[in-house]
Amino acid sequence: AQSVTQLDSQVPVFEEAPVELRCNYSSSVSVYLFWYVQYPNQGLQLLLKYLSGSTLVESINGFEAEFNKSQTSFHLRKPSVHISDTAEYFCAVILSGGYNKLIFGAGTRLAVHP
């Protein structure tokens, strides 16, 4: 069975520090990979996605993620975080050729401190 593992449930960090949120998945078939963000008291928003092509994908607010097929990972990084990045981040996968089911990790709560 396919699964998504987010290795850290909480990540505290100081403002302007770099951060990495780790995500590993298990699947024997091709996948599409996503990061979603949920700000306090809001719904989920798509942050970035990997479908094919370049393994490094970027979002408009400075986050990036790199697809590593050999390590089955899709870690999310930002070189300098802001207070406003405080949120819960979810890694998710869709198996290509299936029913388009999105399978989520348990989430990582990023807390940025001044």
Add this chain to the structure above:
Amino acid sequence: DVKVTQSSRYLVKRTGEKVFLECVQDMDHENMFWYRQDPGLGLRLIYFSYDVKMKEKGDIPEGYSVSREKKERFSLILESASTNQTSMYLCASSLRAGKGYTFGSGTRLTVV
């Protein structure tokens, strides 16, 4: 932009009640999904539908059913609400896999 609307933001129901959660999307998406979100567990798929009148069980379908009579509307039904169904429920829709999902704002259900 695609809009996914969940009819209620907060609901409080009594144990044993039949509960309906409604979800409507406005972009003619074939696929619709119901998830529940619980702290430390992420989002877990309850049911999904890839066409009108079609439904498939997700990972945790027990205690739930769904209805999709029209393409734009996907209803989640709790046949007899129990306290362990207290949770945040999220509806989503998608056109196809590569487009990702659009989520509604969620319904926070409390069963007392």
